Amino acid sequence: MSIRAGVLAAGLVATLACAHTVSAAVSCESLSTLKLPNTTFTLAATVPAGGFAAQNLPAFCRVAATLTPTSDSDIKMEVWLPLAGWNGKLLAVGNGGWAGSIEHGAMGQGLARGYATTSTDGGHEGEGGSFALGHPEKLIDYAWRSEHEMTVTAKALIAAYYGNGPRFSYFNGCSAGGKQGLKEAQRFPADFDGIIAGAPGADWTGRATQSVRVAQIMHKDAASYIPPSKYQVIHKAVVDKCDALDGVKDGVLDNPKSCSFDPGVLVCTPSTSLRAGNDESACLTPPQVASARQVYATMTNPKSKREIPGLAPGSELGWATWGGPQPLGLGADHFKYVVYKDPKWDYMTFNFDRDIVRAEEIDNGLINALDPNLKPFFDRGGKLVQYHGWNDPQIAPGNSVQYYTRVRETLGGASKIDASYRLFMMPGMAHCRGGEGPNTFDALAALEQWVEKGKAPDQIVASLARDGKVVRTRPLCPYPQQAVYKGSGSTDEAANFACKMP
Numbered sequence: 001m002s003i004r005a006g007v008l009a010a011g012l013v014a015t016l017a018c019a020h021t022v023s024a025a026v027s028c029e030s031l032s033t034l035k036l037p038n039t040t041f042t043l044a045a046t047v048p049a050g051g052f053a054a055q056n057l058p059a060f061c062r063v064a065a066t067l068t069p070t071s072d073s074d075i076k077m078e079v080w081l082p083l084a085g086w087n088g089k090l091l092a093v094g095n096g097g098w099a100g101s102i103e104h105g106a107m108g109q110g111l112a113r114g115y116a117t118t119s120t121d122g123g124h125e126g127e128g129g130s131f132a133l134g135h136p137e138k139l140i141d142y143a144w145r146s147e148h149e150m151t152v153t154a155k156a157l158i159a160a161y162y163g164n165g166p167r168f169s170y171f172n173g174c175s176a177g178g179k180q181g182l183k184e185a186q187r188f189p190a191d192f193d194g195i196i197a198g199a200p201g202a203d204w205t206g207r208a209t210q211s212v213r214v215a216q217i218m219h220k221d222a223a224s225y226i227p228p229s230k231y232q233v234i235h236k237a238v239v240d241k242c243d244a245l246d247g248v249k250d251g252v253l254d255n256p257k258s259c260s261f262d263p264g265v266l267v268c269t270p271s272t273s274l275r276a277g278n279d280e281s282a283c284l285t286p287p288q289v290a291s292a293r294q295v296y297a298t299m300t301n302p303k304s305k306r307e308i309p310g311l312a313p314g315s316e317l318g319w320a321t322w323g324g325p326q327p328l329g330l331g332a333d334h335f336k337y338v339v340y341k342d343p344k345w346d347y348m349t350f351n352f353d354r355d356i357v358r359a360e361e362i363d364n365g366l367i368n369a370l371d372p373n374l375k376p377f378f379d380r381g382g383k384l385v386q387y388h389g390w391n392d393p394q395i396a397p398g399n400s401v402q403y404y405t406r407v408r409e410t411l412g413g414a415s416k417i418d419a420s421y422r423l424f425m426m427p428g429m430a431h432c433r434g435g436e437g438p439n440t441f442d443a444l445a446a447l448e449q450w451v452e453k454g455k456a457p458d459q460i461v462a463s464l465a466r467d468g469k470v471v472r473t474r475p476l477c478p479y480p481q482q483a484v485y486k487g488s489g490s491t492d493e494a495a496n497f498a499c500k501m502p
C-alpha cells in the first residue's frame with residue numbers, strides 16, 4: 001500500500017469510527033410526530049438491551065407505522081434503530097410466501113450487526129392468499145408497493161433520528177423475499193445500493209402452475225401417488241448415477257443439468273422384486289415412474305413459449321412440497337384467490353395449457369418479477385447477489401438460471417453484467433437453507449465488500465454443519481462457473497477448490 005493510500009485508509013477508518021459513535025439527533029419517542037404522507041405512527045419507544053422477545057438484542061429505538069398509499073391499504077411496518085453503534089446503513093429484510101407478518105427475527109439479526117433494519121407484513125396479516133380476494137389494491141401492496149413504501153419511510157426515519165440518511169442501503173430476502181428484491185431492482189432502482197435475492201419466486205405464476213400440475217398428476221389415482229417413503233429410493237439412484245460427474249464423490253450433484261436421470265431405471269420387475277424379497281418398497285411401479293418423470297419435466301407456456309422449469313435431479317428428498325398429500329398451498333392459493341377468484345376452485349380441474357396462459361395474462365407482471373432490464377439499477381452502481389439451491393424442491397432452480405440468462409442476453413452479454421450481477425447456484429442446498437450441500441454463507445458481507453470496496457465476489461465460501469460442527473467448506477461460484485477440485489488435499493476444505501468453467 002502506498003503512503004498516500006495508507007493515509008486515505010486511515011482517514012476512512014476515522015470517518016467510520018465517527019459513524020460508530022453517532023448518537024441520535026432527536027429522541028426516539030419524538031419520531032412519532034414526524035409528518036410523512038399516508039403514514040400513521042403507532043409506536044416509537046426505546047427497547048432496552050435484551051428487552052425484545054427472546055432475542056438477545058442491543059438497545060434500540062422501535063418504530064411501528066401503518067402505511068396507507070390507497071384507501072384499501074393497511075401496510076404494517078417497523079424500523080429498528082440502534083441506540084449506539086449504528087453502522088450508518090439500512091438493511092431491509094424480505095418476507096416468505098404470501099407474507100402476512102413483520103420479520104422480527106431477520107430484523108434482529110441485522111440489528112445485532114449494527115444496521116438500522118426494517119420489515120413490512122406485505123400489506124395484510126396472516127398466511128395464505130385469501131387476503132387478495134376482492135382487494136386488488138392489497139394484492140398490489142403485496143406484489144411490490146409495500147416494500148417500496150417501507151423503504152422510503154425507513155430512510156426518512158433514519159434521517160430524522162440520526163440527522164443523516166443511511167450511507168448505504170441493502171435488501172436481503174429469500175423465496176418471496178428474493179422476488180421482492182428483484183422487484184425492487186426492476187421497479188425502484190434507486191431504493192437500494194445492494195440486493196440479495198435468494199431462491200426468488202420471480203416466476204410466481206410458473207411456480208404455482210408447476211406445483212398444481214404435479215399435485216394433480218400425483219393424485220390422479222392411488223397408483224399415481226409416490227409415497228414419501230420412496231423419495232429416498234429415487235434420490236439414492238440419482239446420487240449413485242450422477243454424484244461423480246463433477247469429479248468429487250461427496251453425495252452432492254454440483255451440476256444437476258449434466259445428470260440425465262430417468263426414473264424408469266427404478267421400475268419394479270420380477271427380478272428386482274425378487275431380489276428384494278418381493279418387496280416393492282425399493283422400486284417404482286410404472287405409474288409412479290410416470291409421475292416421477294413429471295416432477296422433473298420442464299413445461300412450456302404454449303403462448304409465450306417461455307419455459308417453466310421442473311425440479312432438478314437431487315431434489316427428491318423434498319418432493320412432498322409439490323407431490324405430497326396436499327397441493328402446495330402457495331400454488332393452489334394463487335389459482336383460488338388471484339386467477340379464478342373462487343375459494344372453492346378445485347386443483348383437479350387444472351389444465352396446464354389453459355391455466356399457465358391465464359395465470360400469466362392475469363398477473364401481467366404484477367407479482368411476477370421477470371423484467372430482465374436491470375440497466376437502470378446497474379447504471380446507478382447497484383449490485384445484485386442472487387443465490388439458489390440446486391436441490392430446491394419448492395421454487396425450481398432453473399428459474400434463477402433462466403432469469404440470469406435473460407438479463408445477460410438483454411443487456412448484451414456477460415461482460416455487461418459481471419460488474420453488477422452474480423448468480424450463485426448452490427449444490428445440494430434445499431429451499432433457501434438446509435440440504436446436503438454447504439448452505440451457510442455470509443452473502444451480506446460479500447455484497448458489502450462489492451458495494452463499498454468495489455471487490456466483486458469471485459467466490460463466496462459456504463459451510464456445511466452437522467450436529468453444530470462444520471464438516472465441509474466449499475466455494476460458491478458465480479454461474480456458470482463451478483467449484484472444481486484442484487486434485488489434492490481434503491475435498492471438505494474450500495481451499496482445495498477453484499471456481500472454473502465446467
Ligand SMILES: [Ca+2]
Binds near residue numbers: 246247250251253254
Ligand atoms: Ca459430487
